[in-house]
Amino acid sequence: MNPAALAAAKRRADAAANGASSAIPRQAGPESAARKPSSAIFNSLNQPGLSAGDEGNGVTPPDTTGAIGPNFYMEFVNQFVGVFDRNTLARVNSLDLASFVGAPSGLTTTDVQIQWDPQSNRWIYALIGFQTGNNYVLFGWTKTADPTNLPGGWCRYGVGTGSSLNDYPKLGHDANFITIGSNVYSDTLPTYPFVTANMWAIPKPLAGDTTCSSPVSAWYFADATHLLHNADGSLAFTPVPANTADGSSTGYIVGAHDDTTAAQSKVMVWHFASGPTLVADGDISVGSFSVPPSVPQPGTTYLLDSLDGRLTQAVQLRDPSAGGIEALWTQHTVAGASGRAVVRWNEFVPSTLSVLQEGEIGSDTDHIFNAAISPSSGGSDAAVFYNRGSGSTLALIGAQTRQSSTPPGQMDAGEVVLGTSATFDQETLFQGNCTTAPCRWGDYSGASPDPSNAGVVWGSNQLAGPAFFGFAQWTTQNFAVSTGPVSVPDFSMSVTPASQTVGVGSGTSYTVSITPTGGFSGPVVLSVDGLPAGATGSFTPNPATGSSTLAVTTATTTPTGTYPLTVRGVNGTLSHSAAATLVVNPAPDFSLSAAPTSRSIGGSVSSTTYSITVTPINGFNSPVSL
Template identity: 55%
Template sequence: MAQAYSASNTWNWSTSGLGAGTYTLDVYARDATSTAAYDAHLSPNPTYVLNAASTTCTSVTEAATPASPQSPGATVKFTASATGCPNPTFQFWLQAPGSGWSVTQAYSSNNIWSWSTSGLATGTYTIDVYARDASSTATFDAHISPNPTYELSAGPACASVTETAIPASPQSPGTTVKFTATATGCPNPTYQFWFQAPGGGWSVVQAYSSNNTWTWSTTGLAGGTYLFDVYARQNGSTASYEAHISPNPSYRLAPGWHATDAPGISAVDEGFCCVPPDTTGAIGPSNYVEIINTTVAVYDRSLNLVGSLDLASFSGAGTLNVSDPNIQWDPRSGRWIYSLISFTSNFSSSYVLFGWSKTADPTNLTSGWCQFGIGSGSMLPDYPKLGHDDNFIVIGANVYDMSKSTQPFVTAQIYAMSKPAAGSTSCTAPTAHMFADSNHLLKNSDGSLAFTPVPTNTVDASQNGFIVAAHTPTLAPNGPQAKIMTWHLVRQGSGTPALSADGDLTVGTFDVPAGVPQPGGASLIDSLDGRLTQAVAHADPSAGGAEAVWTQHTINGPGGRSVLRWYELLPATHAVRQQGQVTNATDFVFNGAISPSIAGNDAVVFYNRGGSSQPPVIAGQGHSAAAALGTLDSGETVLATSTASDTDLSCAAPYGPPCRWGDYAGASPDPMNSGVVWGTGEWSGPSTFGFPGWGTQNFALAT
């Protein structure tokens, strides 16, 4: 009996736990007043069948995240779902293109399989999932039919790749450098890093992988310029590369390099005087000396200021105006030498001033230097350039007759003075020898007037100091020129100098460069007139040990822009070994300087670069010994950037336009470290009420 007599005519039957089978039912009925066993019942008895519970999975499906297609390298999550079975278990299968089936995840209650596609080939992969109840021993109760597929495709190709190096070039050997590559155009790029040592071949330093960084240990490596490349391709691509870096970036290792780059003197330091600052400097064994209008400053080799002094006091000019200073370290005599001009305000008296340090220590600016002068009356020796050889201090200048209202150019002039005896701390005035005057004009070999003779800063042993001068487009015959005149000094038996003309060297055509535009429509910057501004000489082992002169000037270039033309000249054999240009597709290049390192067969060129959308920067590039003749190694190093256009008093009447700049920059070889050149250049800051806002920058770069 399942439910006793009562007035309720319903019965709820719970079948939980009952076995399968046919169950027979009956219902007795009687009146509430009856005591009979029943008055009626069901006949025949109804039956009810309980079937056995199903444990067979009837179907299985899967979903993939992320959806197909993807590039190799993606991780794909497959999630399966089964129906018809109370306790489903799952087995995952994979078939690679052209291969057989394999189980990737054995039967378990885990309905998720994560598929790592790293390193897999592109193509169509086939997936299956078997499902069965946990109580089943069947191979499967259900599987997915037709089998789903998943596509691995390479995707779009890499369009470009770039790299950055931290720390930036140059550095000294022993530095650890981290290169980071970035590809565009491909969603899953892989990278391969390449390396070429100076004079060596290319080699792979890191094979293709998704790792976009490579760490380069330079410990034990030689100094020089190393080349790099990065290949990039989409993950799954079988191409050698889809993009690489062209031209190849370079990295310079320079022994002794300590990443020196620091601001020097500014117009603020000088009470907003003067324009232009005539920026130059030189490096010695322990100090860097910067000399400009109207200050001289001494730094240690980390460019920490040691001391400074106004130029008039330093040179003994007193109340005279001073301008156009130059400074050089002379390793042969172990002392510093300088030159400048001084003059009265009406130009009735003018002088070439020069002198030297009593010892190798330049820091005693008040009493540690000898001071001398050569008077020239109203004949102003303008734009004096300093040089030296084993025997003489040499100065070249342009002489103007300031007694006449037109202040005409008269002649170029060369001065030569014997150097002091080694170790001497006395200040015995040397005899000055001059090689031109108003009656004996200095001329080029073709008979034209010489202009801006530049003696070489000779930094190795040389008995014959060279002097170079570009033919000027501003004097007859006016217009484009293609020659550089050379001379050298000879020490005669009496110890006095004689000037010997070596003749004109033929170079590429050049003319007066255009002025440099500035952002915001400011006045043009004066880029000078095609003259050489400095020269450094050293024997070049790649030229058979010949004494080579490195020099440069700003000239006219393509698109009306100014460019910097540089040369390596071999005056003794009347040869131009190489010439090259620093150009820019949009900017003007001007106010440069060049020097070899003490290796003699490499060099660094410094310059300003600017234009209508670029305030002038100071930048540099190296010419390594391995570079092709007439070329610079890839990669410009920006050393300082102007913070405003030049709008000082020189930009407007009565002084301008154009705005005065420079008039020159400095470059000299590090006497202690091969492959390193130091320099000084100008940048521009804000000008208030027309007062100058220029600043200088001192720095060193490796070849």
């Protein structure tokens, strides 16, 4: 909020870290990594994402974030957008950010946000465009559930905010609104003084509207003459709307009290009611928190920026272990008791302004920072992703998880390492980074629940690569992590009836059933092997997701006999089969016989009768015209 106050707070935190003892224990911290973690990389999904190399000179920090949907994973960084196959994390499409949002010349786009909205079956995004005196809040959504057409498959909008720069926008949504929280600064002075925190409410597009032609309205709720306050009267800072992952009509917004001048112990809660109307619910009391220290790196005196104690993201979902109440998970990097940076996480019940649980991820040796947390779609388990680093450890990406049976406020034992930096971060040609100020890092990362697999959370975070002519060459990693034992998505097949009999030149059919397991939801391509000569088989539909009809037709030349068939189904690397039998008999026919075989008429005998017998052959059962 106040750059001078933040700089002073950072100096105090750095001094405390330099004088800290290394003997303070931490519950379930990365020092326990030697123990086998209960979490694991899901389905081998841990791959490099976007990088500074995609942009040429690498705008920093990357503001890495991502979200998982039914068929794709999307990653947004400053100046670039990527679409990835959810089955492999292979890149499907990418585009520079300015082209994606249709930014006019001179407008710089930054502070990206992306989410999957299961309620509207669309992807939604938000960011800002800044240019002195001509700033914008930019937002939009996909026309359908398919995000791959960049930018033709998206509806794109912007609201001009003049000299008000709505910095650090955070995106959320509920059943009615797309919500954006921001910090407003004035660009009328070179110091960019803080004005107020702000919130935006944008009604969702109409269901099924793929035209981008419907009118769009955007409401904002604070400005220089209408300041946004916390319940205790202090100025609000960095409001974070929740990514509402279920059908809740109320999506909450949370903001930690500003800790740049003094330690704080409150988180403010708001929500939007119909209208829209911004409702100030009140403060939640939490453990005391203060600005974290910067993070040292091996091989250099350059420090990494660990941010300032603000919340950076939130996910909202019903928690079955708490009676199905709507819960909100969030986190921030704060100063730990050891003097090192730690990640403090909470599960709130915003409707009652209460804390379900509060935990901390720390280390006896390293700083933990730049995190993101999300429950899985199960609602009572969660994963937290973060960076870990110190003067002896290059910044890495780590993950810890908890299950519904884990004691409150704790993560399960052990850490999953998802990626390691190639070298220390350095940058000397951009805004004084790494020289007069710490190297910019983050400013945030991403975590979101898999809509198809309970027990799986997806995320994106940052690593460092070698500098290039004074510019940082950051890289990113995209990944999926299971919170405990999870069934891998798969399917099985069956064919009914197991055997069919058909005459030469005729046809028959089978029903192929596809049964998904482990959250499998993809299409299965069907084929059949083993048909006799002259016979054909076709599936309706093909590909199929639930069941399909196999129609088999034989020719008049098809040899008779019993034929084992194999019905195969393929989805990517998954392949399964089911057996069936086809019996081909000679073509149905009949024979005629007359009895007696001979009669004589003449004289007084002018008529007689014969008994005609129709004898079916090969199952013939039709009427015969004589």
